[in-house]
Amino acid sequence: MNPSRPEATHVAVRDGRILGVGPLDELTGWGPHTLDTRFADKVLMPGLVEGHCHVSEGTLWRYHYLGRFDRMDPDGKIWPGAASVEEVVTRLHQGEAKMGASPNALGEPLSGWGLDPIYYGERRVTRQDFDKVSTTRAVGVMHASGHIFNVNSRALELAGLLRPGVNHPGVPLGVDGLPTGELKGPDAMTLVGNHIGFDREVLANDEPGLRQFARLCVRQGVTTATDLANLLPDDAVAMMVRVTGEATFPVRIMPFRRFQGITAQQAVKHVLALREKSTAMLRLGQIKLFVDGSIQGFSARLRWPGYYNGAPNGLWYTPPEAIRDLYRLALEAGVLVHSHTNGDQASEMALDCLEGALQGEPARDHRFTLQHCQLADAAQFRRMKALGTCVNLFPNHHFYWGDQHYATTVGPERAMRMNACATALSVGVPMAIHSDAPVTPLGPLFTAWAAVNRRTASGKVLGTTECIGVADALRTITLGAAYTLRLDGEIGSIEVGKRADFAVLEDDPLEIGAERLKDVRIWGTVQGGRVFAAADV
Amino acid sequence: MSVAVTVIGGYLGAGKTTLVNHLLRAADGLRLAVLVNDFGALPIDRDLIVGSDGDTLEISGGCICCSYGSDLMEALLELPRRRPGIDRVLIETSGVALPGMVASAVGLLQDYALDGTVVLADAETVRRQAADAYIGDTITRQLAAADLVILNRCDLVSDAVRDETVQWVEAEAPNGRVVPAERCAVPAELVLGLRSGGDRASNTLRTPGGVAASVLYEAVDLRPDGAVDVERLARALTASGSGVLRAKGFLRDKEGRLVILQVVGRRFEISYAPADATPGALVVIGLRGQLDCAGVGRAAYLSS
Numbered sequence: 124m125n126p127s128r129p130e131a132t133h134v135a136v137r138d139g140r141i142l143g144v145g146p147l148d149e150l151t152g153w154g155p156h157t158l159d160t161r162f163a164d165k166v167l168m169p170g171l172v173e174g175h176c177h178v179s180e181g182t183l184w185r186y187h188y189l190g191r192f193d194r195m196d197p198d199g200k201i202w203p204g205a206a207s208v209e210e211v212v213t214r215l216h217q218g219e220a221k222m223g224a225s226p227n228a229l230g231e232p233l234s235g236w237g238l239d240p241i242y243y244g245e246r247r248v249t250r251q252d253f254d255k256v257s258t259t260r261a262v263g264v265m266h267a268s269g270h271i272f273n274v275n276s277r278a279l280e281l282a283g284l285l286r287p288g289v290n291h292p293g294v295p296l297g298v299d300g301l302p303t304g305e306l307k308g309p310d311a312m313t314l315v316g317n318h319i320g321f322d323r324e325v326l327a328n329d330e331p332g333l334r335q336f337a338r339l340c341v342r343q344g345v346t347t348a349t350d351l352a353n354l355l356p357d358d359a360v361a362m363m364v365r366v367t368g369e370a371t372f373p374v375r376i377m378p379f380r381r382f383q384g385i386t387a388q389q390a391v392k393h394v395l396a397l398r399e400k401s402t403a404m405l406r407l408g409q410i411k412l413f414v415d416g417s418i419q420g421f422s423a424r425l426r427w428p429g430y431y432n433g434a435p436n437g438l439w440y441t442p443p444e445a446i447r448d449l450y451r452l453a454l455e456a457g458v459l460v461h462s463h464t465n466g467d468q469a470s471e472m473a474l475d476c477l478e479g480a481l482q483g484e485p486a487r488d489h490r491f492t493l494q495h496c497q498l499a500d501a502a503q504f505r506r507m508k509a510l511g512t513c514v515n516l517f518p519n520h521h522f523y524w525g526d527q528h529y530a531t532t533v534g535p536e537r538a539m540r541m542n543a544c545a546t547a548l549s550v551g552v553p554m555a556i557h558s559d560a561p562v563t564p565l566g567p568l569f570t571a572w573a574a575v576n577r578r579t580a581s582g583k584v585l586g587t588t589e590c591i592g593v594a595d596a597l598r599t600i601t602l603g604a605a606y607t608l609r610l611d612g613e614i615g616s617i618e619v620g621k622r623a624d625f626a627v628l629e630d631d632p633l634e635i636g637a638e639r640l641k642d643v644r645i646w647g648t649v650q651g652g653r654v655f656a657a658a659d660v
Numbered sequence: 661m662s663v664a665v666t667v668i669g670g671y672l673g674a675g676k677t678t679l680v681n682h683l684l685r686a687a688d689g690l691r692l693a694v695l696v697n698d699f700g701a702l703p704i705d706r707d708l709i710v711g712s713d714g715d716t717l718e719i720s721g722g723c724i725c726c727s728y729g730s731d732l733m734e735a736l737l738e739l740p741r742r743r744p745g746i747d748r749v750l751i752e753t754s755g756v757a758l759p760g761m762v763a764s765a766v767g768l769l770q771d772y773a774l775d776g777t778v779v780l781a782d783a784e785t786v787r788r789q790a791a792d793a794y795i796g797d798t799i800t801r802q803l804a805a806a807d808l809v810i811l812n813r814c815d816l817v818s819d820a821v822r823d824e825t826v827q828w829v830e831a832e833a834p835n836g837r838v839v840p841a842e843r844c845a846v847p848a849e850l851v852l853g854l855r856s857g858g859d860r861a862s863n864t865l866r867t868p869g870g871v872a873a874s875v876l877y878e879a880v881d882l883r884p885d886g887a888v889d890v891e892r893l894a895r896a897l898t899a900s901g902s903g904v905l906r907a908k909g910f911l912r913d914k915e916g917r918l919v920i921l922q923v924v925g926r927r928f929e930i931s932y933a934p935a936d937a938t939p940g941a942l943v944v945i946g947l948r949g950q951l952d953c954a955g956v957g958r959a960a961y962l963s964s
Contacts, residue, residue: 443794
């Protein structure tokens with residue numbers, strides 16, 4: 124990733140930073156040294172940068188993983204995917220059996236995550252399925268999207284929802300007139316969340332979860348990761364400063380303050396105060412804004428012709444007036460803002476707001492970034508380029524939901540154009556790609572594979588013209604992401620003066636072949652010159 | 661007994677905050693909890709605030725105002741614990757929220773009962789907003805969910821434009837009724853509900869400042885004899901053309917049970933009255949000149 128030294132045999136490190144990269148004889152000029160040969164048969168890449176994920180992935184592993192695909196936990200154990208609803212139920216059973224039957228233990232909920240019933244055909248998951256696990260203990264499982272729960276009868280009862288007459292679009296009813304146990308959207312989810320172990324407060328700002336998340340990062344070669352987003356109350360910030368400051372904490376964390384329920388002025392003021400608390404390992408002082416919802420939840424805002432299945436257009440999460448205010452004040456204060464825009468109408472509106480704000484407050488190097496931005500077309504990428512906007516695309520969607528996008532949400536043409544990485548690169552929009560973990564698993568090399576191959580779970584390739592090369596993909600998960608975080612002068616390449624952050628690989632991603640990029644074996648990381656073996660964390 | 665909830669929606673600048681302040685001033689002993697989530701810097705007039713504690717403002721007269729940030733449901737679930745004895749909840753939604761969705765969320769909570777959905781619209785800008793490529797469908801979806809639309813800022817448009825806009829809003833809000841207003845000056849009862857169902861004459865309707873309410877609104881007291889076909893009466897009051905904005909009464913139904921009939925716009929609800937209630941007048945309010953007093957009287961007669 125360093126054009127003057129694209130490949131080298133040695134890297135010299137001092138005080139956690141890169142002193143030089145090149146052949147040994149050039150580096151010895153820096154004076155006395157110790158030669159560390161432990162990585163002689165490994166490949167060092169710049170430490171991987173995840174520009175859009177959530178630390179809560181570390182917390183979720185406390186619950187039972189019930190996803191369709193194999194997934195690695197913070198211990199490095201691979202949990203196999205569940206092939207059917209019956210298998211999901213069996214696993215919950217096994218979890219239940221370990222919980223004990225004392226009256227106290229019976230009050231404990233049984234919780235799972237990662238469920239994705241779209242892979243099980245037309246079959247809906249119902250409370251009756253989970254009643255087979257327990258009728259006395261609340262059982263609840265969060266879907267992979269994070270936007271739906273499935274629960275058993277006991278959980279509905281605790282939430283006061285096991286009754287006739289419930290009338291809410293997020294609470295489907297069975298033939299008996301009672302809720303089926305599926306709860307869609309934040310309102311319905313909040314009601315049961317506390318009864319099934321998904322207390323919002325626990326999910327955000329959880330110290331053990333942060334530690335688990337860091338271990339996952341080491342296993343995936345990640346040395347810098349965002350947390351997008353967090354309300355960042357004082358006690359959470361104090362915890363994060365303390366934990367990330369520990370000598371053995373292996374990953375730089377960059378939390379974004381969620382713009383919600385406060386004015387633009389208050390948000391900017393809050394992050395400017397937070398910025399003062401930043402450390403080398405915890406970067407505070409930026410804002411995340413939600414413009415719309417999600418495509419698979421039909422809450423993203425789409426331009427004409429809208430959703431392929433005819434669903435009504437999605438929802439705005441923030442009014443344009445508030446977005447304009449925020450952009451203007453943030454530009455003025457030099458605060459970085461990343462904006463969640465899944466649908467193309469949301470992207471367009473964000474660009475309109477930014478264009479207006481830039482007229483009042485010209486800023487040459489703002490690095491405002493559109494996050495997800497999944498449906499942007501070429502004209503929108505040209506606009507992003509003109510406005511100096513970066514983009515962080517979401518190619519993991521091709522694999523996990525590409526088939527559904529093709530068949531249901533946006534239809535074939537837009538499904539093949541989604542997350543148009545090749546267009547973004549050819550137009551010259553600074554680009555990152557992401558996992559949005561825990562929505563999809565943390566793993567930049569997998570995300571790079573998804574951008575290179577654009578393959579769906581069923582094996583279809585969605586839009587070969589938008590496939591990018593391996594070298595471009597690798598740059599995107601390092602320097603590309605670092606650029607969107609304003610950290611490209613510090614991380615993202617192996618270059619003199621930068622942090623000594625490396626992903627230590629067993630295989631060479633440039634040689635293993637595009638098809639196998641996701642299979643590159645990861646030994647661990649070096650972060651700020653400190654060595655972290657995945658086997659030991 | 662569940663707590664009545666009024667959802668107050670409408671786009672930015674339509675007057676939601678002004679309305680809420682007006683209602684707090686007119687609360688007259690009702691302990692209101694106002695839940696707000698908007699980007700307004702100060703949701704409540706300073707002179708009404710008697711204290712603050714974190715995300716809760718103490719309002720004179722025993723009312724409170726809380727910001728709910730990301731989680732309205734959590735705020736509603738916690739409210740009875742945090743502040744017992746609240747008589748009524750007003751939810752001021754964010755400018756882009758769909759009040760219909762908020763109303764159905766309230767329906768999930770057993771401690772609360774939706775009273776009605778009030779949507780504010782700015783007479784000067786609402787049609788332009790409804791044509792906007794970004795927020796247009798949000799505006800029309802907001803109006804479509806309204807039981808009452810308060811068409812605010814009518815003083816800023818000509819009478820002709822006002823009348824045209826009223827017609828336009830009526831078409832967009834087929835399940836609601838439109839109330840033209842200036843500076844949100846509507847009788848508090850329209851939003852907060854009629855009090856006891858007891859006697860009330862039109863001169864007791866209160867609007868802040870400006871023209872006396874009795875000039876703009878009129879109230880009818882009906883005293884149906886004996887048992888009433890309450891549902892039939894409710895359908896008549898909520899039929900198009902009746903002009904009824906609000907109604908409330910304690911009535912004896914055909915089965916001899918004492919029930920409360922409440923009407924907000926074209927929505928009605930019939931519920932069992934508390935054991936100690938006594939049948940009384942049915943109070944009906946509407947815009948003067950639009951309330952079909954004769955028709956309403958006839959409906960009451962035919963239902964008994």
